[in-house]
């Protein structure tokens with residue numbers, strides 16, 4: 001068996017310890033004589049898996065009691081619709097456009113009401129986060145929406161926008177559990193787990209209780225109503241059981257690493273190695289304004305598309321995989337999520353140094 005360093009943006013690298021544990025429990029989960037994949041979601045064993053997972057993410061993020069944690073399906077993209085369907089009482093929402101995911105979310109919300117794009121960084125290919133300290137937040141806005149870490153462009157909100165009292169909704173798909181957060185600043189925090197937490201198929205929604213109501217837009221399907229899932233503790237219908245089980249293992253793994261403070265420290269250390277190299281390289285260049293750089297997704301270019309392609313190909317041959325940039329941006333992108341070891345980033349930088357010497 002040989003594992004590569006996988007820099008994929010998602011689905012992405014998972015902790016090796018977690019994969020080994022899951023493998024060991026595959027045929028017989030703790031004396032049940034079956035795999036978690038094969039068991040009833042109403043069984044005692046699964047009930048323990050989901051309640052433990054919820055408690056562990058509550059501990060990690062310090063989630064207050066007046067927030068629910070929901071394990072749903074449909075990916076982050078389904079939330080683009082679910083959020084307005086449940087929250088748009090006035091049929092108005094403000095969106096801050098910092099990349100493709102926020103753009104898609106705004107476009108979807110437009111199906112349900114008026115969307116005000118109150119800030120954008122599209123003028124410079126989303127290479128920065130706009131100043132959000134004094135935005136023209138709409139008086140009747142039901143919420144203000146951000147994509148907190150922009151997976152494709154490699155930017156991150158280091159400071160949350162001033163929403164002037166309006167509910168903040170954040171897509172944290174690509175920075176989930178990468179550093180401590182103050183949950184009380186948000187109405188909803190949500191993310192697909194396949195970037196930083198688990199296998200594709202689970203989306204975690206952390207939602208303040210007052211936002212969970214029966215008063216949703218007319219025609220909202222039962223399955224797209226937060227209240228359905230909150231009342232049923234994420235067991236209204238068959239949940240993505242195996243995915244939740246793996247998420248639970250990752251929560252335990254993060255706890256064992258020392259929690260979110262420790263994750264942040266590790267992530268900063270990893271990102272620094274790469275950014276420091278980029279800042280002095282004569283061949284490679286980071287594409288993001290330094291103050292807005294993500295700890296998770298690091299895009300870079302040589303400025304020459306053929307050379308970029310050569311780099312991606314040779315890196316793969318050296319066991320450094322999935323470094324091709326997003327199809328809308330080109331160049332390269334290294335996603336260095338929680339489970340990417342420090343050694344992986346060092347190996348990447350060593351390879352970049354060698355490539356620079358050979359190709360300059």
Ligand SMILES: *Cc1c(COP(=O)(O)O)cnc(C)c1O
Nearest residue numbers: 075076077101151171173174192
């Ligand atoms: C990947 C990603 C999405 C889309 O997630 P799906 O689960 O594929 O719908 C949305 N937002 C962000 C920030 C992402 O990184």
